Amino acid sequence: xxxxxxxxxxxxxxxxxxxxxxxxxxxxxxxxxxxxxxxxxxxxxxxxxxxxxxxxxxxxxxxxxxxxxxxxxxxxxxxxxxxxxxxxxxxxxxxxxxxxxxxxxxxxxxxxxxxxxxxxxxxxxxxxxxxxxxxxxxxxxxxxxxxxxxxxxxxxxxxxxxxxxxxxxxxxxxxxxxxxxxxxxxxxxxxxxxxxxxxxxxxxxxxxxxxxxxx
Amino acid sequence: xxxxxxxxxxxxxxxxxxxxxxxxxxxxxxxxxxxxxxxxxxxxxxxxxxxxxxxxxxxxxxxxxxxxxxxxxxxxxxxxxxxxxxxxxxxxxxxxxxxxxxxxxxxxxxxxxxxxxxxxxxxxxxxxxxxxxxxxxxxxxxxxxxxxxxxxxxxxxxxxxxxxxxxxxxxxxxxxxxxxxxxxxxxxxxxxxxxxxxxxxxxxxxxxxxxxxxxxxxxxxxxxxxxxxxxxxxxxxxxxxxxxxx
Numbered sequence: 001x002x003x004x005x006x007x008x009x010x011x012x013x014x015x016x017x018x019x020x021x022x023x024x025x026x027x028x029x030x031x032x033x034x035x036x037x038x039x040x041x042x043x044x045x046x047x048x049x050x051x052x053x054x055x056x057x058x059x060x061x062x063x064x065x066x067x068x069x070x071x072x073x074x075x076x077x078x079x080x081x082x083x084x085x086x087x088x089x090x091x092x093x094x095x096x097x098x099x100x101x102x103x104x105x106x107x108x109x110x111x112x113x114x115x116x117x118x119x120x121x122x123x124x125x126x127x128x129x130x131x132x133x134x135x136x137x138x139x140x141x142x143x144x145x146x147x148x149x150x151x152x153x154x155x156x157x158x159x160x161x162x163x164x165x166x167x168x169x170x171x172x173x174x175x176x177x178x179x180x181x182x183x184x185x186x187x188x189x190x191x192x193x194x195x196x197x198x199x200x201x202x203x204x205x206x207x208x209x210x211x212x213x214x215x
Numbered sequence: 216x217x218x219x220x221x222x223x224x225x226x227x228x229x230x231x232x233x234x235x236x237x238x239x240x241x242x243x244x245x246x247x248x249x250x251x252x253x254x255x256x257x258x259x260x261x262x263x264x265x266x267x268x269x270x271x272x273x274x275x276x277x278x279x280x281x282x283x284x285x286x287x288x289x290x291x292x293x294x295x296x297x298x299x300x301x302x303x304x305x306x307x308x309x310x311x312x313x314x315x316x317x318x319x320x321x322x323x324x325x326x327x328x329x330x331x332x333x334x335x336x337x338x339x340x341x342x343x344x345x346x347x348x349x350x351x352x353x354x355x356x357x358x359x360x361x362x363x364x365x366x367x368x369x370x371x372x373x374x375x376x377x378x379x380x381x382x383x384x385x386x387x388x389x390x391x392x393x394x395x396x397x398x399x400x401x402x403x404x405x406x407x408x409x410x411x412x413x414x415x416x417x418x419x420x421x422x423x424x425x426x427x428x429x430x431x432x433x434x435x436x437x438x439x440x441x442x443x444x445x446x447x448x449x450x451x452x453x454x455x456x457x458x459x460x461x
Binding site: 062065074086 | 233239242243254257258268380
């Protein structure tokens, strides 16, 4: 595979920021109550991550090491404010449901993590692809969890009825617990388990060892 | 002339080693300038759309409030706050409030406000008063609806607030707002007594507070004191009461 293409594809599964590095969990739990909020959040993060990576990479040679973090955060925060303003203007209802979580993209470890670990050391194009890839890696997990939660809690996807609810004369009894934050934890845990079972190399080394029994 | 060529200065600046404080200060200034310009231009360009959204939400909130009470849409009237008389035109003027009177933290208040009145043959049935004030970390805007006795609260709703989610933001919770319904505004002596208290509210004037949101709730108490008082709708309500009495 070409190097640049690998930069894009690798973070989607192999070095996925959520399942491998377990970053960005806070927002992944908060905005996945429905597919629509997960979708808007995913697009916002992809936008911020790609642009912040590109901008930081363009000026990386002129960022003094002593003030590099504050420069990175300033750029990221400005992009986040722009996204927040655009959402408030064009997707007013959704922006209210997302409440603080768009603003909290600033403190999403994935964004600053990629700026520091990748964009500061690589040229703009690979940095853009890296941002895009990591954003997509975050997005598919959000979308999957959002879809499962909305489907099981409301019987809908993006507001369209998929499973007819008992209260409307259908057969599906919704799982109320899926609307609550802990369910996102369980789903994410199951997902990480599944991914790591298929991709054994992602398993972490055990932090404890079996005691050696001397006979 | 080479020494005054801006392009040359730029190259010299970029050529400075990153360790030099001048470079660090220069880069910090440039990044700050570019970022603030981007944010300011975006905000300016999107302001008309955001304002329109807010107006639509405000109108929808009034419609929802009236629908929940099951009454007809009240009629909008312009009222001079100082004497409570109807006026035909809004002069768009404001009045400064000095510290002691500025309970809602507004700084200045308009001299003419728009209120909504529902009358039938028996007189005033419902008035809906727009109220606003400084919250803990955002501006709170809402509607206070009073029944025909001008003392019983029919509804209190906030359609705009940006308080801490899960804490102050609970003021937007319909269940909490419903606690205000049926409470009485004034005590026997005519002072404004309705308020949310810490813990459980008792009697005709008290509403349960929200734990973890004491400051936000206190600001609501203050803004109600202001808007029902002499610098708010006090004179207007007094005039309606006098009208009903005669």
